[in-house]
Amino acid sequence: DQQVKQNSPSLSVQEGRISILNCDYTNSMFDYFLWYKKYPAEGPTFLISISSIKDKNEDGRFTVFLNKSAKHLSLHIVPSQPGDSAVYFCAASPTAGGYQKVTFGTGTKLQVIP
Amino acid sequence: DSGVTQTPKHLITATGQRVTLRCSPRSGDLSVYWYQQSLDQGLQFLIQYYNGEERAKGNILERFSAQQFPDLHSELNLSSLELGDSALYFCASARGDYGAGELFFGEGSRLTVL
Numbered sequence A: 001d002q003q004v005k006q007n008s009p010s011l012s013v014q015e016g017r018i019s020i021l022n023c024d025y026t027n028s029m030f031d032y033f034l035w036y037k038k039y040p041a042e043g044p045t046f047l048i049s050i051s052s053i054k055d056k057n058e059d060g061r062f063t064v065f066l067n068k069s070a071k072h073l074s075l076h077i078v079p080s081q082p083g084d085s086a087v088y089f090c091a092a093s094p095t096a097g098g099y100q101k102v103t104f105g106t107g108t109k110l111q112v113i114p
Numbered sequence B: 001d002s003g004v005t006q007t008p009k010h011l012i013t014a015t016g017q018r019v020t021l022r023c024s025p026r027s028g029d030l031s032v033y034w035y036q037q038s039l040d041q042g043l044q045f046l047i048q049y050y051n052g053e054e055r056a057k058g059n060i061l062e063r064f065s066a067q068q069f070p071d072l073h074s075e076l077n078l079s080s081l082e083l084g085d086s087a088l089y090f091c092a093s094a095r096g097d098y099g100a101g102e103l104f105f106g107e108g109s110r111l112t113v114l
Helices: none
Strands: A010-014 A019-025 A032-038 A045-051 A056-059 A062-067 A072-077 A086-093 A108-113 B005-007 B010-013 B019-024 B031-037 B044-050 B053-057 B064-068 B074-078 B087-094 B109-113
Touching (some): A010 A019, A019 A032, A019 A086, A045 A056, A045 A062, A045 A072, A072 A086, B005 B087, B010 B019, B019 B087, B019 B109, B044 B074
Parallel strands (some): A010 A108
Antiparallel strands (some): A019 A072, A032 A045, A032 A086, A056 A062, A062 A072, B031 B044, B031 B087, B064 B074, B087 B109
C-alpha cells in the first residue's frame, strides 16, 4: 500500500519556466510533509517542508503547497534552472511518530532543459 | 556533503553470501536510520538506532540485522542474500530520535546480488 504517491516518474521543463511536482497521500494521520532532492551518486538532501497548519511555504525559488482536503501537495520551482535537474522525493509523516514514521514516495525525475 | 559516511559505495556479491554495510553519522547525531531503495520504489525504512539502542523497526527482513556501536557508527548486516536484495541502502542520521524534521543522508551503498 503506497501511502505517498508520486504518479509522474519524470518531468521535463525548459530553463526559466515553472516546474510543478505533485504528490498525493492517503494517510489522514500525516501532518508534516517534506521534499528531498537527490542527485545521481548522492544521498537525498532536504529541500523544504510544510506543516499541516499551513497551506503554503516558500524558500527562495521553491514553494510547497498543501491541500489537506484533497490530500495533495505540490512543489513549485520558479524559475527552473539546469542545476535543479534531480530526482525529487515527497515524504510525509505524522509528527507524533518520529523520523521512523516518515514515508517516502517513489520520486519524480526532473530534467531542466537549457 | 551531508557529513554522513557510508562504505562501501558499491558491492557485488553472490546469492547466499553475507555482507556488512557501514555508516558513520554526522558529528553530534545520535540517531541512525537505515533505508532501502529498490528499483522504482521509494525509500523503505528498515531500522533505527538511537545512542546504541534499537528504537524502531520497519520492513526489515529477519535475514538482516543492524547495530550501533559506542562510537555511534552503525552496521547493517545482510545475510543469505537473494537476488531481490539488490538495492541502494541509505543510512541517515539525526540529532534526536523524535520529530519530523530533516534527516541527513549518506551517499548510499549500492548492493548487487548475482
